[in-house]
Amino acid sequence: MELDKSLISGSIPLLVMKLLEAGDLYGYQMIEELRRRSDDTFHLKAGTLYPLLHGLEEKGFVTAYEGEAAAGKPRRYYHLTERGREALREKEAAWNEYTRAVGQVLRGGACCAGA
Amino acid sequence: MELDKSLISGSIPLLVMKLLEAGDLYGYQMIEELRRRSDDTFHLKAGTLYPLLHGLEEKGFVTAYEGEAAAGKPRRYYHLTERGREALREKEAAWNEYTRAVGQVLRGGACCAGA
DNA sequence: TCCAATATATAGATTCCCGATATAAGGAGG
Protein backbone atom coordinates (compact mmCIF):
# COMPACT_ATOMS: atom_id res chain seq x y z
CA MET A 1 0.00 0.00 0.00
CA GLU A 2 1.28 3.39 -1.00
CA LEU A 3 1.26 5.67 2.01
CA ASP A 4 -0.29 9.06 1.55
CA LYS A 5 2.74 11.04 0.50
CA SER A 6 1.45 14.00 2.40
CA LEU A 7 1.60 12.09 5.67
CA ILE A 8 5.35 12.00 5.47
CA SER A 9 5.46 15.76 5.04
CA GLY A 10 7.46 17.54 7.64
CA SER A 11 8.92 14.48 9.26
CA ILE A 12 11.56 13.86 6.61
CA PRO A 13 14.16 16.21 8.12
CA LEU A 14 13.58 14.43 11.45
CA LEU A 15 14.16 11.02 9.90
CA VAL A 16 17.25 12.10 7.98
CA MET A 17 18.84 13.74 10.99
CA LYS A 18 18.05 10.67 13.07
CA LEU A 19 19.95 8.55 10.57
CA LEU A 20 22.95 10.83 10.93
CA GLU A 21 22.85 10.66 14.72
CA ALA A 22 24.57 7.27 14.72
CA GLY A 23 27.28 8.24 12.24
CA ASP A 24 28.15 10.04 9.02
CA LEU A 25 26.44 8.87 5.85
CA TYR A 26 26.33 9.89 2.19
CA GLY A 27 23.11 10.70 0.42
CA TYR A 28 22.43 7.52 -1.45
CA GLN A 29 23.19 5.56 1.69
CA MET A 30 20.54 7.49 3.62
CA ILE A 31 17.90 6.51 1.08
CA GLU A 32 18.78 2.85 1.49
CA GLU A 33 19.14 3.04 5.25
CA LEU A 34 15.78 4.72 5.64
CA ARG A 35 14.15 2.11 3.46
CA ARG A 36 15.72 -0.70 5.45
CA ARG A 37 15.04 0.78 8.88
CA SER A 38 11.39 1.41 8.04
CA ASP A 39 10.73 -2.07 6.65
CA ASP A 40 10.40 -0.69 3.11
CA THR A 41 7.78 1.84 4.14
CA PHE A 42 9.77 4.96 3.24
CA HIS A 43 11.14 5.37 -0.27
CA LEU A 44 12.88 8.72 -0.02
CA LYS A 45 13.50 10.22 -3.44
CA ALA A 46 16.84 11.69 -4.49
CA GLY A 47 15.08 14.83 -5.65
CA THR A 48 13.77 15.25 -2.12
CA LEU A 49 16.90 14.36 -0.21
CA TYR A 50 19.61 16.46 -1.83
CA PRO A 51 17.85 19.83 -1.64
CA LEU A 52 16.95 18.92 1.96
CA LEU A 53 20.59 18.20 2.82
CA HIS A 54 21.67 21.51 1.30
CA GLY A 55 19.08 23.23 3.44
CA LEU A 56 20.28 21.50 6.61
CA GLU A 57 23.81 22.56 5.72
CA GLU A 58 22.73 26.18 5.37
CA LYS A 59 21.13 26.05 8.78
CA GLY A 60 24.32 24.65 10.28
CA PHE A 61 22.72 21.35 11.26
CA VAL A 62 25.07 19.27 9.13
CA THR A 63 28.50 19.67 7.56
CA ALA A 64 29.60 17.94 4.37
CA TYR A 65 32.93 16.55 3.20
CA GLU A 66 34.15 14.54 0.23
CA GLY A 67 34.89 10.92 0.98
CA GLU A 68 36.58 8.04 -0.80
CA ALA A 69 34.78 6.91 -3.91
CA ALA A 70 35.01 3.17 -4.39
CA ALA A 71 33.25 3.55 -7.70
CA GLY A 72 31.41 6.16 -9.71
CA LYS A 73 31.08 9.70 -8.49
CA PRO A 74 32.84 10.77 -5.30
CA ARG A 75 30.76 10.31 -2.19
CA ARG A 76 29.68 13.33 -0.25
CA TYR A 77 29.40 12.48 3.44
CA TYR A 78 27.26 14.42 5.87
CA HIS A 79 27.95 14.92 9.57
CA LEU A 80 25.44 16.00 12.21
CA THR A 81 26.73 19.02 14.15
CA GLU A 82 26.05 19.84 17.77
CA ARG A 83 23.43 22.34 16.63
CA GLY A 84 21.95 19.61 14.49
CA ARG A 85 21.72 17.26 17.46
CA GLU A 86 19.94 19.94 19.40
CA ALA A 87 17.49 20.47 16.54
CA LEU A 88 16.97 16.72 16.33
CA ARG A 89 16.01 16.56 20.01
CA GLU A 90 13.50 19.36 19.47
CA LYS A 91 12.03 17.70 16.40
CA GLU A 92 11.69 14.41 18.22
CA ALA A 93 9.85 16.14 21.05
CA ALA A 94 7.53 17.87 18.58
CA TRP A 95 6.89 14.59 16.80
CA ASN A 96 5.99 12.87 20.07
CA GLU A 97 3.64 15.66 21.09
CA TYR A 98 2.02 15.66 17.68
CA THR A 99 1.43 11.92 17.50
CA ARG A 100 0.12 11.94 21.06
CA ALA A 101 -2.46 14.57 20.10
CA VAL A 102 -3.53 12.72 16.95
CA GLY A 103 -3.79 9.49 18.90
CA GLN A 104 -5.96 11.22 21.45
CA VAL A 105 -8.34 12.48 18.79
CA LEU A 106 -8.47 9.05 17.17
CA ARG A 107 -9.26 7.43 20.50
CA GLY A 108 -12.17 9.75 21.06
CA GLY A 109 -10.74 12.96 22.42
CA ALA A 110 -9.45 14.35 25.64
CA CYS A 111 -11.40 13.76 28.76
CA CYS A 112 -13.41 11.27 30.37
CA ALA A 113 -16.79 9.95 29.55
CA GLY A 114 -17.34 9.55 25.88
CA ALA A 115 -17.79 12.69 23.88
CA MET B 1 5.02 25.44 21.64
CA GLU B 2 3.92 25.93 18.07
CA LEU B 3 3.97 22.59 16.32
CA ASP B 4 5.70 22.43 12.99
CA LYS B 5 2.77 23.13 10.71
CA SER B 6 4.21 20.75 8.19
CA LEU B 7 3.88 17.87 10.62
CA ILE B 8 0.12 18.16 10.51
CA SER B 9 0.14 17.86 6.73
CA GLY B 10 -1.89 15.03 5.39
CA SER B 11 -3.50 14.04 8.65
CA ILE B 12 -6.09 16.80 8.67
CA PRO B 13 -8.64 14.92 6.52
CA LEU B 14 -8.19 11.95 8.86
CA LEU B 15 -8.85 14.07 11.93
CA VAL B 16 -11.87 15.80 10.42
CA MET B 17 -13.46 12.55 9.25
CA LYS B 18 -12.82 11.04 12.65
CA LEU B 19 -14.76 13.88 14.25
CA LEU B 20 -17.68 13.18 11.94
CA GLU B 21 -17.65 9.48 12.75
CA ALA B 22 -19.51 10.06 16.01
CA GLY B 23 -22.13 12.35 14.51
CA ASP B 24 -22.87 15.23 12.17
CA LEU B 25 -21.14 18.53 12.84
CA TYR B 26 -20.94 21.94 11.21
CA GLY B 27 -17.63 23.52 10.25
CA TYR B 28 -17.08 25.92 13.08
CA GLN B 29 -17.95 23.18 15.53
CA MET B 30 -15.27 20.91 14.07
CA ILE B 31 -12.62 23.57 14.72
CA GLU B 32 -13.67 23.82 18.36
CA GLU B 33 -14.07 20.07 18.80
CA LEU B 34 -10.64 19.36 17.36
CA ARG B 35 -9.08 21.94 19.62
CA ARG B 36 -10.78 20.47 22.66
CA ARG B 37 -10.09 16.84 21.82
CA SER B 38 -6.42 17.52 21.17
CA ASP B 39 -5.84 19.48 24.39
CA ASP B 40 -5.42 22.72 22.44
CA THR B 41 -2.71 21.25 20.24
CA PHE B 42 -4.55 21.61 16.93
CA HIS B 43 -5.86 24.99 15.89
CA LEU B 44 -7.51 24.18 12.58
CA LYS B 45 -8.02 27.30 10.50
CA ALA B 46 -11.24 28.16 8.70
CA GLY B 47 -9.27 28.75 5.52
CA THR B 48 -8.07 25.16 5.77
CA LEU B 49 -11.28 23.47 6.83
CA TYR B 50 -13.88 24.75 4.37
CA PRO B 51 -11.99 23.97 1.17
CA LEU B 52 -11.21 20.57 2.68
CA LEU B 53 -14.89 19.88 3.39
CA HIS B 54 -15.81 20.83 -0.18
CA GLY B 55 -13.17 18.41 -1.38
CA LEU B 56 -14.52 15.60 0.79
CA GLU B 57 -17.97 16.33 -0.54
CA GLU B 58 -16.75 16.05 -4.14
CA LYS B 59 -15.21 12.68 -3.35
CA GLY B 60 -18.47 11.49 -1.85
CA PHE B 61 -17.03 11.05 1.62
CA VAL B 62 -19.43 13.53 3.20
CA THR B 63 -22.81 15.05 2.41
CA ALA B 64 -23.93 18.49 3.52
CA TYR B 65 -27.29 19.90 4.56
CA GLU B 66 -28.55 23.16 5.98
CA GLY B 67 -29.45 23.05 9.64
CA GLU B 68 -31.27 25.31 12.07
CA ALA B 69 -29.49 28.55 12.72
CA ALA B 70 -29.91 29.69 16.31
CA ALA B 71 -28.14 32.90 15.40
CA GLY B 72 -26.16 34.40 12.60
CA LYS B 73 -25.63 32.53 9.39
CA PRO B 74 -27.36 29.22 8.78
CA ARG B 75 -25.32 26.23 9.90
CA ARG B 76 -24.13 23.82 7.29
CA TYR B 77 -23.94 20.33 8.76
CA TYR B 78 -21.76 17.57 7.35
CA HIS B 79 -22.50 13.86 7.45
CA LEU B 80 -19.99 11.06 6.95
CA THR B 81 -21.20 8.66 4.25
CA GLU B 82 -20.54 4.95 4.08
CA ARG B 83 -17.81 5.60 1.52
CA GLY B 84 -16.41 8.17 3.92
CA ARG B 85 -16.33 5.64 6.74
CA GLU B 86 -14.49 3.26 4.51
CA ALA B 87 -11.98 5.96 3.59
CA LEU B 88 -11.60 6.78 7.27
CA ARG B 89 -10.72 3.19 8.10
CA GLU B 90 -8.10 3.22 5.35
CA LYS B 91 -6.65 6.51 6.51
CA GLU B 92 -6.48 5.27 10.08
CA ALA B 93 -4.64 2.16 8.94
CA ALA B 94 -2.23 4.28 6.88
CA TRP B 95 -1.66 6.56 9.86
CA ASN B 96 -0.88 3.62 12.12
CA GLU B 97 1.49 2.12 9.61
CA TYR B 98 3.19 5.43 9.08
CA THR B 99 3.71 6.22 12.76
CA ARG B 100 4.88 2.69 13.38
CA ALA B 101 7.54 3.11 10.69
CA VAL B 102 8.68 6.48 11.99
CA GLY B 103 8.82 5.12 15.53
CA GLN B 104 10.92 2.23 14.29
CA VAL B 105 13.41 4.56 12.64
CA LEU B 106 13.56 6.74 15.74
CA ARG B 107 14.20 3.73 17.94
CA GLY B 108 17.11 2.66 15.79
CA GLY B 109 15.65 0.80 12.85
CA ALA B 110 14.30 -2.53 11.90
CA CYS B 111 16.43 -5.48 12.62
CA CYS B 112 16.95 -8.15 14.89
CA ALA B 113 16.81 -8.04 18.59
CA GLY B 114 14.28 -6.16 20.54
CA ALA B 115 13.48 -2.98 18.74
C1' DT C 1 27.45 -2.08 -26.85
C1' DC C 2 23.64 -0.94 -24.21
C1' DC C 3 21.38 -0.92 -19.95
C1' DA C 4 21.17 -1.01 -14.94
C1' DA C 5 22.88 0.56 -10.62
C1' DT C 6 25.47 3.84 -8.02
C1' DA C 7 25.75 8.84 -6.85
C1' DT C 8 24.74 13.70 -6.82
C1' DA C 9 22.17 17.68 -8.47
C1' DT C 10 18.52 21.07 -10.25
C1' DA C 11 14.10 22.73 -12.17
C1' DG C 12 9.18 22.52 -12.80
C1' DA C 13 4.76 20.99 -11.26
C1' DT C 14 1.74 19.88 -7.72
C1' DT C 15 -0.23 19.67 -3.37
C1' DC C 16 -1.25 21.41 1.09
C1' DC C 17 -2.02 24.68 4.68
C1' DC C 18 -2.29 29.36 6.42
C1' DG C 19 -3.17 34.50 6.47
C1' DA C 20 -6.00 37.92 4.80
C1' DT C 21 -10.24 39.24 3.46
C1' DA C 22 -15.40 39.29 2.59
C1' DT C 23 -20.05 38.40 3.93
C1' DA C 24 -23.72 38.11 7.45
C1' DA C 25 -26.26 38.31 11.84
C1' DG C 26 -26.72 38.81 16.89
C1' DG C 27 -25.30 40.69 21.47
C1' DA C 28 -22.50 43.88 24.56
C1' DG C 29 -20.80 48.39 25.68
C1' DG C 30 -20.32 53.27 25.11
Add this chain to the structure above:
DNA sequence: CCTCCTTATATCGGGAATCTATATATTGGA
Protein backbone atom coordinates in the same frame (compact mmCIF):
# COMPACT_ATOMS: atom_id res chain seq x y z
C1' DC D 1 -27.58 54.32 17.72
C1' DC D 2 -23.25 52.66 16.43
C1' DT D 3 -19.22 49.94 16.88
C1' DC D 4 -16.84 45.84 18.12
C1' DC D 5 -16.59 40.98 19.15
C1' DT D 6 -18.22 36.38 18.38
C1' DT D 7 -20.36 33.07 15.58
C1' DA D 8 -20.30 31.06 10.80
C1' DT D 9 -19.15 30.18 6.02
C1' DA D 10 -16.35 31.11 2.01
C1' DT D 11 -12.49 32.26 -1.40
C1' DC D 12 -7.95 33.73 -2.94
C1' DG D 13 -3.00 34.30 -2.93
C1' DG D 14 1.32 33.06 -0.92
C1' DG D 15 4.74 30.03 0.90
C1' DA D 16 6.57 25.60 2.06
C1' DA D 17 7.43 20.84 1.06
C1' DT D 18 7.69 16.84 -1.91
C1' DC D 19 7.72 14.41 -6.31
C1' DT D 20 8.72 13.76 -11.34
C1' DA D 21 11.70 14.39 -14.81
C1' DT D 22 16.03 15.33 -16.30
C1' DA D 23 21.22 15.82 -16.39
C1' DT D 24 25.81 14.19 -15.36
C1' DA D 25 29.43 10.58 -14.42
C1' DT D 26 31.33 5.86 -13.62
C1' DT D 27 31.28 0.81 -13.14
C1' DG D 28 29.67 -3.83 -14.14
C1' DG D 29 26.68 -7.20 -16.40
C1' DA D 30 23.88 -9.04 -20.43
